Amino acid sequence: MTTTKIPVLDLADLSSRDPMVRANAADAIRVGYGHFGLLYVKGHGIDPTALDAFYDSYLEFCAKPEADKRRLGRDDLWYQRGWTPPNTEQAVVAGGQPDFKECYFCAPEPCHRRDQTLYPQIYADNVWPEGLPAFRDGMMSIGHQLHVIGLQLLRGCAMALRLPEDSFAKLTDNGPHVTRSLRYLPLTKDQVGGDILWGEEHTDFNLLTLLPGGRFLDPSGKTCPKPDDKSGLFLRTRPTKDHPNGELVAGTAPPGCIVSQVGQQLEILTGGRLLATPHVITAPGVPGYSRLSMAHFVHVHTDTVLFPMEAFCDEATVRAYGPPVLSGTYAIKTLVDIALAPKGAIDKLGYRHYDRLADIRAREGATR
């Protein structure tokens, strides 16, 4: 495939009565998610005024004294709720260099008690700053809307791959979905051109990611256009014969569109038919500019086994994506890999009662 144009999908086309319209929508999904790993979506219903108001409230949060924000920096929850300080998260390929951003995580959908017992961090209750209801309500409301859009797109994916409509959407019931707001921090003169990363190249580990569009701020804090061609979201397309490393394409959505991206879970389930997009957020080549952004991550439920579905299961996909892994344990491993969870979290997996036998043998030894 040599296309360099990311398709735009009108959400309404997925449920059109006209079979031709639905067929074109399925094509857009196959090209978008199959080649680019990314699709622009219009007709999504996200109100730009509400998004703007949310970003204003997020800026208000970011402007709070660091001591106040630190109280909401929950390393005990692996930063899955509340504030993530700058220089915390690291992409797997970043060689230890963290991302220069501060974030806030919440779950816009309810979490179930049983899941909270099994995965206390991944399904934690939300935490919120005091006195900022617009921030809490805006994030919850836009997060929920993005989630509903994600489910519609997942039904579209099933249609595009000729599977029963709910094949993907049903796996997300009560999943550990999270919404994240991000502020990529301004670089000083000395940092420009150095090794500071806004967001190193990575693939998302969830099922589908929704990005409603961000905002650049100039050094005075005013909203501004992209400061240069180099800054913002870039994605890497699927490698082809002509482009064995894929092509780096700007992921700037056309006006009125939001961006949706394939995550690792959807790639695994489809045996690579749909592709987790490697993407990078590059910092500007000029000092003083920052960027606000928001993302909603739709996940499969933690009980889901991550392995190619029957329709995509053959020797090649089994080799590429086996052995099967439980989504909950996959999440823990990934959060360790990206430095949000401590390395010791891995030790909690599997049998951990060997000390019982050790204690018995020690007591036996003592009475001998």
Ligand SMILES: [Fe+2]
């Ligand atoms: Fe990402």
